[in-house]
Amino acid sequence: MSKGPWLDDDEQKAWRSYLLMTRTLETHLERHLQRDFGLSKSDFEILVNLSESESGRMRAFELSRSTQWEKSRLSHHLTRMEKRGLIRKEACESRYPEIAITEAGMAAIKECAPAHAARVREFFVDVFGPDRMTVLGEVSDEVVATIGKHCDTDCPLADRS
Amino acid sequence: MSKGPWLDDDEQKAWRSYLLMTRTLETHLERHLQRDFGLSKSDFEILVNLSESESGRMRAFELSRSTQWEKSRLSHHLTRMEKRGLIRKEACESRYPEIAITEAGMAAIKECAPAHAARVREFFVDVFGPDRMTVLGEVSDEVVATIGKHCDTDCPLADRS
DNA sequence: CTCGTTTGGTTGATGTGTCAACCCGACCCG
DNA sequence: CGGGTCGGGTTGACACATCAACCAAACGAG
Numbered sequence A, B: 001m002s003k004g005p006w007l008d009d010d011e012q013k014a015w016r017s018y019l020l021m022t023r024t025l026e027t028h029l030e031r032h033l034q035r036d037f038g039l040s041k042s043d044f045e046i047l048v049n050l051s052e053s054e055s056g057r058m059r060a061f062e063l064s065r066s067t068q069w070e071k072s073r074l075s076h077h078l079t080r081m082e083k084r085g086l087i088r089k090e091a092c093e094s095r096y097p098e099i100a101i102t103e104a105g106m107a108a109i110k111e112c113a114p115a116h117a118a119r120v121r122e123f124f125v126d127v128f129g130p131d132r133m134t135v136l137g138e139v140s141d142e143v144v145a146t147i148g149k150h151c152d153t154d155c156p157l158a159d160r161s
Numbered sequence C: 001c002t003c004g005t006t007t008g009g010t011t012g013a014t015g016t017g018t019c020a021a022c023c024c025g026a027c028c029c030g
Numbered sequence D: 001c002g003g004g005t006c007g008g009g010t011t012g013a014c015a016c017a018t019c020a021a022c023c024a025a026a027c028g029a030g
Helices: A009-037 A041-052 A060-067 A071-083 A103-152 B009-037 B041-052 B060-067 B071-083 B103-152
Strands: A057-059 A087-090 A098-101 B057-059 B087-090 B098-101
Touching: A009 A041, A009 A103, A009 B103, A041 A057, A041 A060, A041 A071, A041 A098, A041 A103, A057 A060, A060 A071, A071 A087, A098 A103, A103 B009, A103 B103, B009 B041, B009 B103, B041 B057, B041 B060, B041 B071, B041 B087, B041 B098, B041 B103, B057 B060, B060 B071, B071 B087, B098 B103
Parallel strands: none
Antiparallel strands: A057 A098, A087 A098, B057 B098, B087 B098
16 A cells, blocks of 8 residues: 555565466366366365264255355255265255265265375475464465455455355 | 374464465455456456567467466457457468457456556555565465476376467 | 245356367478 | 378367346244
């Protein structure tokens, strides 16, 4: 702000390095997941959430909250995942279906999680090292908080679920 | 490596903070671009590259190299952008068409670039501050290099253009 | 009670990304 | 000359994301 909107050369350079890094890392992890286990990043995210819940079942809006996905995206993706046998929508007493992870879904995530974690460690965590990793965690939270503060009063990023 | 594949609690926490940050920042910037200027992140990336070239025209494979996109994605997106009048594919002497930015495309990016840069500054660069930003740039390059090294000998991430 | 609003969720249209297949000219090797 | 194969690019089918519209039950105020 003190320096106007534009980025100076150093800032540009660092920003573009960051952009390249996030893209490279993301595509690398995603391709690995896809080609070795047939799971997309989205599949993985859903399965992680379900498998970390006690009962292996959650309501759709809980998933929506924890993944930050739009409800329609979630709905579409869940029907696709159901078709592939990774989850099941099962009716329960109170009107809305619960989303349950299937045996196949559980097996899939148990199989790929260690390899995925190993890649995250090898290509990211270990490259940063403990100190820089700690700093990254802190500053990430700050960035999220800053955007959140701005959006509370300005734009509807907080998902109109 | 010394610690096995799994992430410990601190690492998990930092990693998830990072994931949340990248997603939040990306969707925020993208929504802003879309709603205020009608441009997607992809449009923006193409237009930046073209507008930064001297002549305002590039061959498709140059764009492919600098954006790191697959050729088919690029081809599809360019035809869509041409339909919207942001670019033009024009024949030149040597067999392949050149991609040229149009007046409309130039106008679009000139209009949105300052606001975009301002948001990057406000929500990211200024939150990091100069020191942490410098470190981020360095470590980003290291991560990219690490992944690149691994993929040279192992998997075809380097786009089989 | 009834009407309006909120909440949880689905649907369809459309835009975008990915994969595999293909096209075609150039270049190389026999 | 004849056939690889490589580089640059297009195409079609499909998976995925986004947006707006819709639906039905629940809630709240008049």
